[in-house]
Amino acid sequence: MIEKFAEYSKAPVINAMTDINHPCEILSDMYSLSKIRDDFISDKYLFCGKSGNIGLAWKEASNVMGFDLSQCCRSGYEMDDVPVYHDIKAAIKGKDIICTDSLPASVLNDFREYQITKEVMDLANKNAVLNPCPPFYRGEEVSDDVMQSEYFVGYEFKKNLLVVQQAVMI
Numbered sequence: 001m002i003e004k005f006a007e008y009s010k011a012p013v014i015n016a017m018t019d020i021n022h023p024c025e026i027l028s029d030m031y032s033l034s035k036i037r038d039d040f041i042s043d044k045y046l047f048c049g050k051s052g053n054i055g056l057a058w059k060e061a062s063n064v065m066g067f068d069l070s071q072c073c074r075s076g077y078e079m080d081d082v083p084v085y086h087d088i089k090a091a092i093k094g095k096d097i098i099c100t101d102s103l104p105a106s107v108l109n110d111f112r113e114y115q116i117t118k119e120v121m122d123l124a125n126k127n128a129v130l131n132p133c134p135p136f137y138r139g140e141e142v143s144d145d146v147m148q149s150e151y152f153v154g155y156e157f158k159k160n161l162l163v164v165q166q167a168v169m170i
Helices: 004-006 024-034 053-065 089-094 105-112 154-157 161-168
Strands: 043-048 067-072 097-101 129-132
Touching: 004 043, 024 053, 024 154, 024 161, 053 067, 067 089, 067 129, 089 161, 129 154
Parallel strands: 043 067, 043 097, 097 129
Antiparallel strands: none
C-alpha cells in the first residue's frame, strides 16, 4: 500500500515502518553505532530472531552498506539469502553487533534457546554491543542480566530516533 501511495503522491513518502521493513529504526541504529564504533561497517552483525521487519531492514542495510550480517533462529524462521545459524553459541562467536527484535507470544517457546544472556554475549568479540529493538522484554529475547551489563546499548541508541527521523524529513 505504501508503494502504491508513493507512486501517486506528489509529496515524498517516508516509510517509517511496515510489516516487511523498518528503515528509520535501522538508520537511527546505524547513526548511533557510528558514534561509538571506529568503523561500524567493518563490524560483524548477528540478528537473532525471526524473519520480520527488523531483520529484513538489517538485511537491506547490509546489502546497501556492505557489512557482514548473519541470522540466528530456529529452523523455519530464516530470512532468504542471509547466512543462518541454529545454535546461538556458535552464531555469536566472532560477532560485534548483536541485534534482536521482540517476539510475538505465538513463537516465544520456539525461541527459548535463542535468548541473549550475558553468558552468551561473553562469547562475542571484545567490545561487542547488544542492540535490541524496542519493545524488548526481559526474560524473552533478552535476559535481565544482559540488560544490566556493559553490552546493552538499547536505551541510549533510542535517544537518536527523533534526530534521525527529523533528518529524514528534512
